[in-house]
Amino acid sequence: MAPALTGLTMHELTDRYRRGDARPSEVTEAYLARIEKLDDQVAAYVTVVREAALAAARAADERYRTSQPLGPLDGVPVAIKDVFCTRGVRTTCSSKILENFVPPYDATAVARLTAAGAVMLGKTNMDEFAMGSSTEHSGFKVTRNPWDLARVPGGSSGGSAAAVAGELAAAAIGTDTGGSVRQPAAFCGVVGLKPTYGRISRYGLIAFASSLDHVGPITHDVRDAAAMLQTLAGVDPRDSTSVDAPVPDYTAALAGGVAGLRLGVPREYFTEGMDPEVERAVRVAIDRLRELGATLEEVSLPTTDYGLAVYYIVAPAEASSNLARYDGVKYGLRVPGGRDLIDMESRTRAAGFGAEVKRRIMLGTYALSAGYYDAYYGRAQKVRTLVKRDFEAAFGRVDLLVGPTTPGVAFKHGEKEDPLAMYLNDVFTVGANLAGLPAVSIRCGFSASGLPIGLQLIGRPFDEARVLRAAHAYEQATDWRARRPAR
Amino acid sequence: MISREDVEHVARLARLALTDAEKERMRVQLDAILTYIDKLRALDVDGVEPTAHAVRLVNVMRDDEITPCLPQDEAVANAPDPSGEFFRVPRILEG
Amino acid sequence: MSSPISDGGSRRLAVATRPDYEVVIGLEVHAQLLTRTKMFCGCPTSFGAAPNTQTCPVCLGMPGTLPVINRRTIDFGVRTALALNLRINTASRFARKHYFYPDMPKNFQISQYEEPLAEEGSLEIDQTDGTVRRIRIQRLHLEEDVGKLIHEGTLETAQASLVDFNRAGVPLMETVSHPDLRSPEEAAAYLKSFRAVLVYLGVCDGNMEEGSLRCDANVSIRPRGQTELGTKVEIKNVNSFRNVQRALQFEVQRQAKALDAGERIVQETRLWDADRGYTRSMRSKEFAHDYRYFPEPDLGPLALSSVFVDEARAALPELPRARRQRFVAAHGLPAYDADVLTQSRALADYYEAAVREFPHAKIVSNWVMSELLREIAADDERAIAGAPISPARLADLLRLIEAGTISGKIAKDVFQKMFRTGEDAHAIVDREGLTQVADAGALDTLVEQAIAANPRMVEDFRRGKTQAAKAIVGQVMKASGGKANPAIVSRLVEVKLAKA
Ligand SMILES: [Mg+2]
Numbered sequence A: 001m002a003p004a005l006t007g008l009t010m011h012e013l014t015d016r017y018r019r020g021d022a023r024p025s026e027v028t029e030a031y032l033a034r035i036e037k038l039d040d041q042v043a044a045y046v047t048v049v050r051e052a053a054l055a056a057a058r059a060a061d062e063r064y065r066t067s068q069p070l071g072p073l074d075g076v077p078v079a080i081k082d083v084f085c086t087r088g089v090r091t092t093c094s095s096k097i098l099e100n101f102v103p104p105y106d107a108t109a110v111a112r113l114t115a116a117g118a119v120m121l122g123k124t125n126m127d128e129f130a131m132g133s134s135t136e137h138s139g140f141k142v143t144r145n146p147w148d149l150a151r152v153p154g155g156s157s158g159g160s161a162a163a164v165a166g167e168l169a170a171a172a173i174g175t176d177t178g179g180s181v182r183q184p185a186a187f188c189g190v191v192g193l194k195p196t197y198g199r200i201s202r203y204g205l206i207a208f209a210s211s212l213d214h215v216g217p218i219t220h221d222v223r224d225a226a227a228m229l230q231t232l233a234g235v236d237p238r239d240s241t242s243v244d245a246p247v248p249d250y251t252a253a254l255a256g257g258v259a260g261l262r263l264g265v266p267r268e269y270f271t272e273g274m275d276p277e278v279e280r281a282v283r284v285a286i287d288r289l290r291e292l293g294a295t296l297e298e299v300s301l302p303t304t305d306y307g308l309a310v311y312y313i314v315a316p317a318e319a320s321s322n323l324a325r326y327d328g329v330k331y332g333l334r335v336p337g338g339r340d341l342i343d344m345e346s347r348t349r350a351a352g353f354g355a356e357v358k359r360r361i362m363l364g365t366y367a368l369s370a371g372y373y374d375a376y377y378g379r380a381q382k383v384r385t386l387v388k389r390d391f392e393a394a395f396g397r398v399d400l401l402v403g404p405t406t407p408g409v410a411f412k413h414g415e416k417e418d419p420l421a422m423y424l425n426d427v428f429t430v431g432a433n434l435a436g437l438p439a440v441s442i443r444c445g446f447s448a449s450g451l452p453i454g455l456q457l458i459g460r461p462f463d464e465a466r467v468l469r470a471a472h473a474y475e476q477a478t479d480w481r482a483r484r485p486a487r
Numbered sequence B: 001m002i003s004r005e006d007v008e009h010v011a012r013l014a015r016l017a018l019t020d021a022e023k024e025r026m027r028v029q030l031d032a033i034l035t036y037i038d039k040l041r042a043l044d045v046d047g048v049e050p051t052a053h054a055v056r057l058v059n060v061m062r063d064d065e066i067t068p069c070l071p072q073d074e075a076v077a078n079a080p081d082p083s084g085e086f087f088r089v090p091r092i093l094e095g
Numbered sequence C: 001m002s003s004p005i006s007d008g009g010s011r012r013l014a015v016a017t018r019p020d021y022e023v024v025i026g027l028e029v030h031a032q033l034l035t036r037t038k039m040f041c042g043c044p045t046s047f048g049a050a051p052n053t054q055t056c057p058v059c060l061g062m063p064g065t066l067p068v069i070n071r072r073t074i075d076f077g078v079r080t081a082l083a084l085n086l087r088i089n090t091a092s093r094f095a096r097k098h099y100f101y102p103d104m105p106k107n108f109q110i111s112q113y114e115e116p117l118a119e120e121g122s123l124e125i126d127q128t129d130g131t132v133r134r135i136r137i138q139r140l141h142l143e144e145d146v147g148k149l150i151h152e153g154t155l156e157t158a159q160a161s162l163v164d165f166n167r168a169g170v171p172l173m174e175t176v177s178h179p180d181l182r183s184p185e186e187a188a189a190y191l192k193s194f195r196a197v198l199v200y201l202g203v204c205d206g207n208m209e210e211g212s213l214r215c216d217a218n219v220s221i222r223p224r225g226q227t228e229l230g231t232k233v234e235i236k237n238v239n240s241f242r243n244v245q246r247a248l249q250f251e252v253q254r255q256a257k258a259l260d261a262g263e264r265i266v267q268e269t270r271l272w273d274a275d276r277g278y279t280r281s282m283r284s285k286e287f288a289h290d291y292r293y294f295p296e297p298d299l300g301p302l303a304l305s306s307v308f309v310d311e312a313r314a315a316l317p318e319l320p321r322a323r324r325q326r327f328v329a330a331h332g333l334p335a336y337d338a339d340v341l342t343q344s345r346a347l348a349d350y351y352e353a354a355v356r357e358f359p360h361a362k363i364v365s366n367w368v369m370s371e372l373l374r375e376i377a378a379d380d381e382r383a384i385a386g387a388p389i390s391p392a393r394l395a396d397l398l399r400l401i402e403a404g405t406i407s408g409k410i411a412k413d414v415f416q417k418m419f420r421t422g423e424d425a426h427a428i429v430d431r432e433g434l435t436q437v438a439d440a441g442a443l444d445t446l447v448e449q450a451i452a453a454n455p456r457m458v459e460d461f462r463r464g465k466t467q468a469a470k471a472i473v474g475q476v477m478k479a480s481g482g483k484a485n486p487a488i489v490s491r492l493v494e495v496k497l498a499k500a
């Protein structure tokens, strides 16, 4: 019974809860047992909170018993990326510099999930400070792709994506700064949604690049993504960049299909270097959408290539600033025996940050330093405007953009040693971060080697409903969801 | 072309103690990344407004109302070197 | 420190300053805004709480926390900018200023850089010689304060330091003047007027002891007639009118001596040591000062509407200088009185309330300046507002003098008693029987006794020494315990001496 339970979507689970065919504590037990059994292979979790999870589950049991459930997340066991602060629960960002940090506050996203009855199983592994695309750059462990343990789950939200794909959680949340929800979702064959910038509060999300960081759900299917977004979305007085715009009923908006939708296919999203298997699968998926009634049109996003360069200035610059606070004074690691303050701080940061984080701090500090600001950060902010205009122009003609999430499928551990090669993974995803647009990645096929392939849909600002509707229509019309990783 | 001195200056600004090996690796890698980034120079951005945020919000403010503080013990709970009610730091050399 | 007129010191300085060099000074003033809560979080700003008890995740710079602008800080900034005739920028934004220091939780300060709240205005200061100087102001911007470091021992010898973040995040308003000040006393006068403006506006309590108002000075000197500026030196930590003068005087002398000796002035930051009375170089690694400013990505820009600005302008109170001028014009007060009485808004309000009750401007002014200010400092807003003698009661007292019920001399004692006990004048005068003896019958006897008791004085009077009469009047007043009405007594004495 238990293994069956762990394969279910949120809505399948809560249907059973309501019918009394299953209880949240029972399902939570099943997940905890599975984590116990499998997570030393997958390594999705950094921290598991067994007791707290069971307590929350029992409270949910009670609500269902008295038929007063809180909604579509009540009693659903979820995984939280360790970038989100959790009151009283160690929050590390997968960095040695925060190894023992216990926040006295909850991230708004976490507070909203738990208020909706979600049961937090634990905190998931990630690339340190969300800097990476493989979850190999964690200060603690290397997460593996449930479809092939020799391969990466993508990143930086690799732990959350692997947890959902590996049935170690019913759903999860991650963060997406340059593709960190969509790319691991694609590599792990799950649904990853990055909403519009400002749609979900960033309060308590440990900042990597403030103007690019987004919170997003990672789920088994699109319906679950809609339900989770419903809970997470909305203005937060603690986040000055969260937007006070009405939150539509995303689940209701799933109906209606793609008939009459104008889909734009960006020419630049099909490049020389990309994996032909990915290109083929995505082209087939786009045809399927046409068969379902959408009209197709080729569009151009000329600055696509520049987007990545902009991203690799803006993100490190903001990161170098956001990470200045880790100095061994207020919290986290301190390397003892420093001669003086500067010595202590410099050695603490050298020991506490991994190579990739140091690289980006250096890059960002350089880009902001005297004499280089205009050439790098200043110019990048202007090109960012051009990137945004490209999308605006495209959305003047079409309702959604459709293309691949990544140029390739999940790669092998250690395959991409060169930082630049790793960065190129984000080429199709960074655009939506720079322009703050809602975008989703859904499964659209498999490589010959049996690895999932991701289809990306990008919408206008605050048009999550339409993005989800198209994704849902495709999902319903295909049966990719049926396939499961071994074990 | 980024020099060893650049690397050392930036490392000082960023408070990072790097080994000689790290400095050299950093120099090579930063150089490669910056060369890639230099493609931005190809674009004409004269008169283009910079974008700091994709979604532009103005005048977001809060009222001047007191909210609860952390209890002192919680405030210093995470300090690596707490000294009762304070955060303790090694001696500060001015420069 | 801030007595009504603190130019006793500056006179000494005037002598000390060198005639052969021109002094060029610019002041940077950081004022703590009188808000309930911090700049970007809801923690209280009150002074003197136990260490790290007025902090939250936001002002401790904990991971994932975000700033939210306190609306009142913008209101106060705009109010001040308007009072100083600065141009309010319709678009302004916050920026991050980076440098590592343990009193700064995020290792960057949220401040304003390229787009400050306001730019280009001025403050007019009246000088002791009656002339007016217009000091231009470059910019006004808002930023967050840092925490407090307590060194175990002195900074030089401390093996460790302790950090208290209660102050971290408290709103500061930084105002930078152009280098228009030409002497240490002028700098002090600027600071004094500036402080008065802030206090009048109610945006800052002006309390320098508690650090509500902090001042850094940029000073350079150049041979008179030379057009280009000399090398400027920044002096930190000059936190009282007196210290501004002392520090600048010292620095001017130091630079003058250096130039005399043919040395070059090094551009540097020097710390004023008020106890030892000298400035010393901070010789911090200036090369490392690369603040890497960039727009604060956690805060959107400010776009202040002209409507908002106009409303703020309309709500401005009368400012010290205008009020001082009105006191001269409307109440016919001497400039000196007007200057003293406008030291603080509370004092000026007190004075005007008293004059409304007792419309003799100069008399009220004398009593406020000599009696009230003997008890309370002119700039102690709180003390004056809560003075045990209300303006109405002071007016009552003055009416008793006017009516001849008590003498001015007695009135001063009554004032003291009123101040100590909080009673009104009538109660004290009646209980202690202080009303003047005006009944001629009672005085006759006193006068006769005095004349009988001083035959020599009578002799002198006869010989034409008229002041002998005054001496006898004095005797009578003494005998009456000061309660006799001097006018009546002298009339009686003259009459009786004539008869005698
Ligand atoms: Mg400042």
Ligand SMILES: [Zn+2]
Binding pocket: C038, C041, C042, C043, C054, C055, C056, C057, C058, C059, C060, C169
């Ligand atoms: Zn606070």
